Amino acid sequence: MVEDSKSLTDRLWGAFSSMKLGLALLGIIAFVAGIGTLIPQTEQDPEKAKAVGQLWQTMGFTHLYNTFWFRLLLGFLCINLIVCSLQRLGGIYRRTFKLTPPSNLARVPQKTRKVVQGELVPLRESVQEVLKQKGYRLTLNDQGNSWSFIAVKRRLGNWGSFITHLSFVVLVIGALLGSILGFKGYFMAGAGNTLSIQAIQLSKGQVTDTFSVRINSAEDRMLPNGERDNWYTDMSILENGQEVARKTLSVNHPFAYKGVTFYQANFANGASFTADMNGQKTPVILQDQGQGYYQAPGTDLYLVTAIDPSSSSQKADVLFQIYKGSGADPIQSGKLSSGQTVDVQGKYKLTFNGLAGFTGLQVKKDPGVAVIWLGCGLLLGGLLLSFYWQPVVLSGILQSENEIKGTLTVGVLSGKATVSTREALEQFVSSVTKMLR
Amino acid sequence: MLESLETSMFYILVMACTLCMVLYWVWLGTKKEFVGRLATSLTIIAVIASTVAIILRMITSGHPPLSNGYEFLLTFCLGIMAVYLYAEFRYKLRSLGAFVMPIPFLLLMFIIMSMGPEERIAQAVPPALKSQWLTFHVITAMFAYGAFAVSFGLGIMYLLKLSKEDTGKKASPQGIVSRFPALEILDELAYKVVGFAFPLLTLCIITGAIWANYAWGTYWSWDPKETWSLITWIIYAGYLHARLMYGWKGKRAAWMAVFGFAAVLFTFFGVNYFLPGLHSYAQ
Ligand code: HEM
Numbered sequence: 001m002v003e004d005s006k007s008l009t010d011r012l013w014g015a016f017s018s019m020k021l022g023l024a025l026l027g028i029i030a031f032v033a034g035i036g037t038l039i040p041q042t043e044q045d046p047e048k049a050k051a052v053g054q055l056w057q058t059m060g061f062t063h064l065y066n067t068f069w070f071r072l073l074l075g076f077l078c079i080n081l082i083v084c085s086l087q088r089l090g091g092i093y094r095r096t097f098k099l100t101p102p103s104n105l106a107r108v109p110q111k112t113r114k115v116v117q118g119e120l121v122p123l124r125e126s127v128q129e130v131l132k133q134k135g136y137r138l139t140l141n142d143q144g145n146s147w148s149f150i151a152v153k154r155r156l157g158n159w160g161s162f163i164t165h166l167s168f169v170v171l172v173i174g175a176l177l178g179s180i181l182g183f184k185g186y187f188m189a190g191a192g193n194t195l196s197i198q199a200i201q202l203s204k205g206q207v208t209d210t211f212s213v214r215i216n217s218a219e220d221r222m223l224p225n226g227e228r229d230n231w232y233t234d235m236s237i238l239e240n241g242q243e244v245a246r247k248t249l250s251v252n253h254p255f256a257y258k259g260v261t262f263y264q265a266n267f268a269n270g271a272s273f274t275a276d277m278n279g280q281k282t283p284v285i286l287q288d289q290g291q292g293y294y295q296a297p298g299t300d301l302y303l304v305t306a307i308d309p310s311s312s313s314q315k316a317d318v319l320f321q322i323y324k325g326s327g328a329d330p331i332q333s334g335k336l337s338s339g340q341t342v343d344v345q346g347k348y349k350l351t352f353n354g355l356a357g358f359t360g361l362q363v364k365k366d367p368g369v370a371v372i373w374l375g376c377g378l379l380l381g382g383l384l385l386s387f388y389w390q391p392v393v394l395s396g397i398l399q400s401e402n403e404i405k406g407t408l409t410v411g412v413l414s415g416k417a418t419v420s421t422r423e424a425l426e427q428f429v430s431s432v433t434k435m436l437r
Numbered sequence: 438m439l440e441s442l443e444t445s446m447f448y449i450l451v452m453a454c455t456l457c458m459v460l461y462w463v464w465l466g467t468k469k470e471f472v473g474r475l476a477t478s479l480t481i482i483a484v485i486a487s488t489v490a491i492i493l494r495m496i497t498s499g500h501p502p503l504s505n506g507y508e509f510l511l512t513f514c515l516g517i518m519a520v521y522l523y524a525e526f527r528y529k530l531r532s533l534g535a536f537v538m539p540i541p542f543l544l545l546m547f548i549i550m551s552m553g554p555e556e557r558i559a560q561a562v563p564p565a566l567k568s569q570w571l572t573f574h575v576i577t578a579m580f581a582y583g584a585f586a587v588s589f590g591l592g593i594m595y596l597l598k599l600s601k602e603d604t605g606k607k608a609s610p611q612g613i614v615s616r617f618p619a620l621e622i623l624d625e626l627a628y629k630v631v632g633f634a635f636p637l638l639t640l641c642i643i644t645g646a647i648w649a650n651y652a653w654g655t656y657w658s659w660d661p662k663e664t665w666s667l668i669t670w671i672i673y674a675g676y677l678h679a680r681l682m683y684g685w686k687g688k689r690a691a692w693m694a695v696f697g698f699a700a701v702l703f704t705f706f707g708v709n710y711f712l713p714g715l716h717s718y719a720q
Contacts, residue, residue, distance in 0.1 A: 022678070
């Protein structure tokens with residue numbers, strides 16, 4: 001039994017430390033991700049996604065990136081990367097910090113070698129001098145008749161691939177944190193409205209916070225040349241009715257409060273009214289084009305509005321309609337200019353105060369974002385080390401023929417780029433010979 | 438005024454690019470040093486003209502060149518030619534020009550044939566595109582994609598030379614491929630170029646994610662352009678690993694460099710022209 005379970009873990013470890021599996025996983029992930037761009041996804045195009053065949057929907061092809069099996073693939077890749085990295089950790093450590101000079105000629109890298117002859121003492125001195133000048137870190141082994149060295153430049157480059165691989169795991173953890181602990185939602189509100197954060201429309205996660213949001217103003221600002229400058233929302237955070245924070249946000253300039261971030265997403269126009277019912281005044285803010293209605297309390301009268309397209313944008317007029325019950329035709333309609341009041345079916349008086357902006361805000365809480373940026377930093381750092389900071393390892397042994405003369409055999413560990421490591425060796429040898437002369 | 442200067446720069450670019458491509462070919466055939474020099478000078482002119490055109494465009498429009506396909510293609514051309522020029526000087530590799538220059542040439546032809554003047558003028562950008570991160574995003578994309586185009590050219594050269602040598606006729610001294618560097622050098626250069634571009638592509642994706650997080654609160658939304666840039670990224674990661682671990686050097690690596698660039702092109706054209714998404718801004 002013990003035998004068996006051991007060999008199973010061994011086999012699992014073996015499978016997951018294989019780079020073949022890693023490459024296969026990467027290939028499958030790329031392929032599956034590609035399929036997801038050809039089939040409409042619910043997140044981007046809910047209408048078209050619904051039209052996809054039922055079987056495909058059930059199998060998750062219309063929300064491919066959120067499916068269990070896509071995440072499983074990413075999970076396998078993570079395990080693969082962790083196992084692979086652990087297995088290589090020792091080697092990387094030794095190659096960075098525990099380099100030992102060659103003990104005999106056979107230990108000098110074979111493929112790329114050079115030989116220099118000269119007198120022992122000057123040869124040793126010039127080797128050390130040249131290595132120091134070129135910025136190598138040197139380890140010597142001096143045992144009477146055999147003198148050898150190993151020298152390394154840019155040794156931290158060894159850690160590049162390790163850091164890169166780990167960063168991917170960090171990224172996955174960050175994404176996981178976000179999807180477990182975070183939420184994502186959206187609301188649209190007119191200037192003057194207050195709503196609880198709990199009341200927003202959610203697409204992911206749950207809201208545990210309890211504060212409220214008041215939209216002080218919402219504005220669609222234009223530049224003098226007629227292009228859109230940006231949409232601006234002046235908003236306040238209320239805790240128990242008290243304003244605790246306030247900021248004007250716009251697209252690309254979000255506002256964060258206690259880990260909840262508000263993003264300006266879109267904008268619509270609307271109108272601000274006051275409904276006066278027996279002296280009790282209620283502010284009513286309605287979006288343009290009948291997106292939303294006002295039902296006066298105790299009545300079955302519904303008010304919708306639209307901005308009069310023929311009026312000037314500075315002092316716009318509104319068209320309004322009153323519907324009764326589920327009736328399809330309005331029972332009253334008309335046009336109001338700013339400040340005008342109209343009587344609605346004898347039930348209440350409606351005053352048009354002027355235009356009001358409607359702001360659409362994305363709301364998001366994602367405690368994983370910091371981890372994501374950490375992962376991005378590690379990823380980039382690791383890649384820079386891998387490709388812009390490649391280590392060079394020179395090692396050589398000096399064998400004396402008599403007490404005065406000797407032969408130095410130097411080799412360079414052929415890294416990923418053989419031509420340029422050879423160049424490093426040639427440069428080294430030519431500097432040494434120059435110094436000997 | 439500035440606009441018409443920009444237009445003239447565009448046509449200078451088109452002429453210089455076309456001529457230098459032809460001259461690189463002539464040079465490959467004739468080996469006349471004069472022709473080669475002329476080709477290189479014209480490439481320099483093309484780089485300058487496209488740089489000036491892009492800078493003028495940025496001045497007149499007040500944003501990085503990403504409001505439409507014209508601006509992006511122009512930047513793409515500049516990236517390819519700039520990285521190529523660097524490679525030519527650094528590695529004394531003029532024959533590469535014959536294989537890289539057709540790419541910007543075809544891109545420019547695409548602009549001329551498929552985009553009317555009204556599609557080329559600077560457009561207003563939506564508020565979401567007003568972000569410094571996008572400037573980095575465009576610059577990194579420019580150099581990464583440019584370098585991938587150069588590795589594509591190297592891959593083609595490798596495959597051509599290999600097939601000539603395989604057919605037995607040891608590249609005759611007269612043969613065009615005899616002007617190419619040794620296979621091993623071509624292979625390693627392609628690796629180096631991909632190694633230069635891969636971190637840049639990564640940075641491009643990261644700056645895109647940072648921007649998206651500022652603008653929408655989502656650093657990654659799997660929109661088709663993002664997904665395809667990830668696929669491209671994975672293909673090149675595969676290239677690097679296969680090479681490193683299985684010793685997939687030479688022929689297979691060369692094919693992967695060619696294949697990877699096809700993914701780059703699809704990320705740009707395929708996604709902008711066939712698939713919808715956030716980046717449809719870039720049309
Ligand atoms: C998220 C995907 C991955 C990325 C971005 C990545 C990135 C890298 C990079 C940049 C290098 C250095 C390559 C070079 O210097 O030419 C590397 C090397 C390597 N990778 Fe990966 N890798 C990934 C997945 C994997 C997987 C799944 C495995 C295996 C299970 C793996 C195993 C290795 C090995 C063994 C090396 C050689 C390390 C060395 O010699 O320094 N990688 N990787």
